[in-house]
Amino acid sequence: MAEAADAVRTVIVTVDDDPAVSRAVARDLRRRYGDRYRVVRAESGASALEALRELKLRGVPVAAILADYRMPQMNGIEFLEEALDLYPGARRVLLTAYADTDAAIDAINVVDLDHYLLKPWEPPEEKLYPVVDDLLESWRVTDGLAVDTTKVVGHRWSAQSSQIREFLARNQVPYRWYSSEEPEGRRLLAAAGESGLRLPLVVTPGGTVLVEPSERDLAAQVGLSTTPAADFYDLVVVGGGPAGLGAAVYGASEGLRTVLVEREATGGQAGQSSRIENYLGFPDGVSGAQLTERARRQATKFGAELLTACKVTGLEVNGAARTLRFADGAAVSAQAVILATGVSYRQLNVPGAAELTGRGVFYGSALTEAAACQGQDVYIVGGANSAGQAAMFLSRTARRVTLLVRASQLAASMSYYLLQRVQDSSKIEVRTDTVVETAHGEEHLEGLTLRNRATGEAERVDAQWLYVFIGAEPLTDWLDGTVLRDAHGFVLTGPDLTADGRPPAGWTLDRPPYHLETSVPGVFAAGDVRAESAKRVASAVGEGAMAVMLAHRYLEQS
Template sequence: MAEHNLHSVAFPTLEQSLIDDLSRCSSVTTKTYRDGQTLFSVGDRDFKFFIVKSGEVEIVDHSGDQPKTVTVHRKGQFTGDVSHLTGNPAVVSAIARGDCEVYVVSGDVLRRILNQCPAAGDIILQAFIARRQLLRASADFTGLRVIGSRYSSDTFRVRDFLAKNRVLFTWTDVETDPNVDLLLKGFGVSEADTPIIACSSMLLLRNPSNRELADRIGIRRPVEQTLYDLIVVGAGPAGLAAAVYGASEGLRTLVLDSTAPGGQAGSSMRIENYLGFPTGITGSELADRAILQANKFGARLSVSTPVSSLMFDKTYPVLRLDGDETVTTKCLLIATGVAYRRLNAERCEQFEGRGVYYAATHNEAQLCKGAQVVLVGGGNSAGQAAVFLSQHASHVLLVIRGDDLYKHMSSYLAKRIEQTPNIELLRNSTVQRMNGDGHLKSIEIVNSKTGEKRTVETPAVFSFIGAVPRTDWLPPEIVRDAKGFIMTGPSLAQSPHWTGKREPFLLETSRAGVFAAGDVRSDSVKRVASAVGEGAMAVQFVHEYLKEV
């Protein structure tokens, strides 16, 4: 969407008739603010939504060196962005400029408006999405500051975590920024303290864990101690689909993820064969929209909330979380997906986060701009990554073990790779060894047919091989196949762990009321559309199960 059109979507003016409709279908009050009074501040949680009745409200960004005006809302315009739905803290402040009168709407009422008043709700939701897009694309918006070295695995971990959680931030590389010494001095730290996270002139954290970071910047929502109808473990396409359908159909739904929403698909820079997106969509955009949908219908998402084990209290599944906290549910959907397998190459582990990566997004592309890179894998994820990286790297070596690129990759993608001039395909090859001092400098590739060895200078290797299911936290009652994927369906009626009087539903595991969907399920089709379909289908089986209990 052109920036001019995006701006008009982001900052519309509601007609008085629409505002009157909102007042009729929900509880809306009015309030007067005097010149200079703050309506909400950056960092506030559960802040109100305001529609300007008279006067002006200035939206101010405090994240940079000096406060900056983002926009000024006038009569009929409104404050807010996607944080109202996600529950994350406000990223800007709102200040009255002159005396102003506003309509005041609480978060619960706003969600009701979005669901029950579509004429105004659609305008508001589209504006929220567009505003976040504008901030993300703005060169003037700083957001959080991450200061650290491109060769530090902790710096990469922090950047990766923030990016996956759609947090707005700016990275300063201590290796290349000429003003970094002055910047660090201003925060009272040295390079040895990096990575550091700051907001404006305030130092927040020094090399935090993901959990500490999530807690400090307010993106980790506490888990309410209540009995849920449905808990979904894993917020990839299957888990998010289940959250949308479960919450929209009235189920009290909680989604837990150890890192961030989106799953592996969330790191894809282009998904082209997903129904309804003929020009393709990034995994991040798809996840963003799914997260908003789930929140709009009242699902609760908690990230950086790893599940360590599963137990049972009579018929209810009980999940033990990090820190020995527990949460109980009537039904459980396991949608934890898979992880890429580590390359079987000497010194591979040593260079993870400092030359070896398991996703190819803008974060990783920043680290290898203009360089030669190596990508290992022959599936669609590897293919999309190769095409994306070819736009940033000088040369991409795509390494596959077999001799047929079309065997595991969609035809349209394999053809595109063959037609991209700076992608070179190495068939029948594997990475044998990695070399470097502190960070990756070169690798050794061997051809399995000829035995020929080749040394390649590169700062980055991207691995997209194999699939290891994330099921190591499950008890023996949840039957898995020889590779660790969760088995589901009627055949499990013969399992000693199945105690139901009927056969298991299609996506039900060996324990009644526990379901599995997406890549973690045995014999599932490893595609985004399939995962979404399974997540939606699982909710129907949840309803059927709940009729029994």
Template structure:
């Protein structure tokens, strides 16, 4: 078109269907709703669509969404999407299927990491098409096809604070690119900022602002997160921002309670570190932990809950029956609440071997953040590109991390003390792990020692629990998922009853211990202190599943209402 070089280069939405009538209908509906912001391109065969993508790539254009029909001659929709990933790997992928072909969409999850499938016909598009495409476009815009996002994190591969900064930003779904200071790009950015590698990590914002070795509070301010409560007294204080705490904040605020949620780092808890949660109700194609929990935080804030990050509850002072409780934060701020929900979750248990735990007798020998990690260790899977990664543990969180890192790692080896994966992992995940060529599963194996070069991990010493034989293996990164330690040590002063493993007792279990002060029995999720409730993984005998935590968080709010009505 004459003068087209002067037109703005809109990102494209490409649709391909071999049925001309359907092809025109898809393009018509998309153009009607998105035509002013996106270029709508249609093709009537997979081959034509691939050629269109090649041309777009050569021109430097971007593609936001790909919509492909499943049943096409010569090249199926899945085959097309698989080829399309080579040109535009960040484009969101949608498969059009008839009802009888929904099995194809399930297969496509494993082949092309499908984002959504749509059943034909989708009338009315306002209900069945546009909400899906709107969500995918929002996800795409958060990443786009930019070579370098505006915000850069300059750090060192084996600097533990650099790793913590990347994790904080990633878990809050803040778009950035990590650059190592010893790479040409990193040295160039440091020189331009007038800094050197003794000041790492450095965050350079899209406005050119420099944050040198930023604290979590400074990062929270960058992200626009609240770091201090606005009130002295609340109806409900939720301690902990994992799925249970977020659910409690959503339901508390939506039902009219003045609600505050206190989280010491970033919302999400252990679930927020998961690369993909695939067995949570309502998300057939899975959802990342960060995406799920960030959406939940926004939902809580929409209803009026205050979400305070980078603050830790240091002490809980319980009031009498019907009296307010006091929470003392780590900056000595004190807030009051008529009711409290404890949703502090758990930490991964540390390996008690050299360099893998906070050893008070040898504090200098610590490789945590320098090759040893607890939970997921990467903010994006490119961080472990070409590495030999070892994952200790065999539960779902370990399997999800293995699948995520296997996309770029040279090898991912799962070390399991027991005889099989099936004992602790959901079957759908077991099947995916076994199908992935570069994931190796070693059963009846444990880590007994580490080898380091300077201050970073280089090798592991493994032991076969059946034969007793040992072996030293090269390791670039070890991620541990070996059980849970509850975050309850700060509750000593409050006198809240706990079990032998320090998980919080509640409901009927409280009746078995002394100290209950009321004639009525404790509510189901109520602790030994009236008006203080517990939800999620920190509760004794909890299910340790995201869905269970969300259910307990919402149920706890219902019980809070009962308690407040009684007092």
């Protein structure tokens, strides 16, 4: 039987059918966390679920659940799957023997497992506590803060409603969504004095009402920083994807006064990924949101300033200063700049797609919409890793996922490990040599016309959900006349600028550009925005760190 729970402190639950092991786990957890958390111990999945239900009724938060894999009647995966319904935010850890690691890896997709630990975990100072420390801190930041949530009222098929929900989710702002047609949605509209004709409506925790807000206005009202604290910095990083966050961490940790400027939400395309499994140091995989949240915390811990919803529109060279102009007319200057703006998904240029964007047609994972796909057919356009990861994620709840691939095979564009999982899934169908010719629908997406490029045959299929991953474009027009780029808009750096042995036009220094330096001294590029980059999360983070090293070298010589 589970031990009685304390209604005051946040709870850590541990369950193991072996009494000795159960006591050992609880003992080690209490030794480290007993002053801050109540440790609830159970010796079966059923008794642990009973304890969780009691805690739920009392309103007691649960931060982490540690479950043994091999238990009779209900194994650890089955238990965690049921516990997920009660406490979806609790961090989930599976305790396994070495022989059960395959089961633990499978559990990642079944219960969104956060970690698995091999038994025995001695010494706990090395094998248990670092893992639990990280999970508890992650829970505290994202799920454990006792704050009121922002409320969003909108129409189910409103593109702007979808954008606002995605903006809040990607910036890890807690919110609750209400349809304008449900009773609570109507009550909020009435309280705000709105008839419902102007949507979406946002009510902040402080009671401020925003009608059809811009992302910048919304960011300012929900506590995100949108204005720089100073006019001049040592380093400005433009873009908050893996390269930008990596640069912010290394710049701030090495003593540079650093500000990161992001136009939408930190994480970039990687931040929208449901699962990244080939990133060094995360053998169990990590979601883009988790990786982004950890990087944000790391950057701010070292003193980096992070700005959101700040669109940069120009770069100027003013003597030793590099000045960035914002869309609202403001500006910020620095001694060095790192361009890490990444790329955006290329738009699907077919009839109907633009009009239905946000109303059934989505670019990127759009994880806020995933829950609505349960039991339905989903179509995904693309054949690279991002499309494969989305297919695996959506196939957990969708009735069927169809991957539409323009090429004749997937092997050339998708990593081998992911290709094997896609091909092994019974719920994913891959259609090669296939393109979307038309998107049909009035209020929302209702169907697609698909064409086989090999045979020329076309067919109309019913569809309400289409996710698009068809390549990328860098969105660097704001650098026109300042920084040299290639024909596709990617920023040229280092050797690509001096291929003929001569420095680029306008270069004012005696030395050639450093490896990641652009045609403007002191301005560097890292990650996907850079021409000929590797287009991988690990390489982007590495380039962000390397750009900081080169910026240091530049500053020392200036």
